[in-house]
């Protein structure tokens with residue numbers, strides 16, 4: 026067993042549980058608590074994680090701005 030951080034889906038309380046499961050029971054309200062993945066980033070099962078990030082937006086805008094230049098270099102835009 027390992028100590029993991031879980032966040033409750035109902036009351037948002039963050040708590041530690043000695044469990045390797047992705048889901049556990051909230052100590053506060055007995056609702057479902059989901060494991061918080063290492064790195065502080067977590068997604069609910071089935072959640073689309075491919076939505077654009079700020080970095081992607083910047084890259085797209087940057088590429089658009091340099092469209093003529095990229096075309097000269099033969100890079101598809």
Ligand SMILES: [Zn+2]
Pocket residue numbers: 033034035036037038051052053054055056
């Ligand atoms: Zn709770």
